[in-house]
């Protein structure tokens with residue numbers, strides 16, 4: 001797919017929040033040497049509003065998917081008040097960026113120091129756990145110096161559930177198995193002000209059935225332990241759109257989850273939470289890269305496995321690509337693979353990525369849908385780091401939110417209808 005580069009209307013990223021477009025840099029005159037990150041605040045805002053309005057409970061943003069402070073601010077401005085953090089550095093970052101935000105510490109294996117700092121310095125009251133050992137740790141770390149135990153904890157027991165519908169499994173590392181769950185729920189109930197149950201069905205889940213099955217596991221756990229449960233947290237896993245991965249509408253996931261939640265044996269005042277990461281930020285960023293060499297169907301580009309393309313290299317993730325050239329190429333598409341800029345053979349993205357057959361050294365192309373687990377994965381390995389960030393107002397190359405009539409009118413020709 002080719003696109004006229006000036007259609008991007010590239011302008012330098014101004015300070016967070018204000019959008020200055022059409023400031024007049026374009027790729028043809030600037031010829032950026034490093035990859036340029038394009039950010040689309042309107043796309044992240046739309047995703048946040050979608051979850052806030054349509055998810056039948058509370059949506060907390062899973063910060064690891066993209067911890068950019070600009071993005072955190074956009075999500076906050078559009079109604080996301082709670083943040084799922086997994087490290088003390090993420091807690092500090094969120095509180096420094098959004099002092100009034102609520103952080104929940106949802107990593108089931110934490111250091112005692114991190115728990116104590118979160119509780120005593122950042123007002124964190126919600127923690128997840130999947131073992132009695134972690135429960136002891138949380139209790140110790142939140143006990144006052146005079147020995148008085150915390151009475152204001154919301155503790156979410158993480159259950160191990162299947163990742164069978166997810167493109168990226170999260171099923172092996174965390175979560176209490178059926179044999180451990182009863183004792184853990186009962187012990188946690190003893191010390192928690194509010195008791196929650198959480199799980200993660202795996203990232204980029206392609207079917208709502210994943211949540212139905214997980215909720216059945218939750219039901220069995222509640223019945224078995226006979227405890228009162230105050231929070232059901234269905235975790236992340238909500239899908240975005242990638243080539244060859246067109247998920248069902250998010251509304252179907254929400255309906256399925258709502259129905260399952262309503263039928264659980266829990267108190268009528270119980271809350272429903274979710275921890276979307278990918279779905280809130282995938283459409284926020286893309287990256288413009290340059291071809292430094294062509295060898296047959298292999299393109300040597302200036303971003304790769306140690307940059308934003310970690311998932312493309314390591315798990316064969318496919319991202320949409322479009323050539324940015326003027327005049328537009330009229331060559332037919334052919335399949336390319338990419339080599340990243342570093343010196344090792346691991347820095348290879350097999351794709352295939354379809355680009356016009358005459359794509360060559362010196363060309364620029366955009367790689368879309370890198371807002372989640374893309375720009376967040378960058379390292380400076382081998383001296384190849386980050387270029388500038390530019391705010392743009394065109395639509396992302398794919399979208400799970402642009403499927404209603406009103407949105408159609410604003411759609412660029414590059415957006416695939418879902």
Ligand SMILES: *Cc1c(COP(=O)(O)O)cnc(C)c1O
Pocket residue numbers: 062064065084106107200202203204235236237238275276277278279
């Ligand atoms: C990574 C993660 C998320 C976000 O998952 P997505 O698939 O990006 O929605 C949510 N919760 C927990 C505990 C996670 O580890």
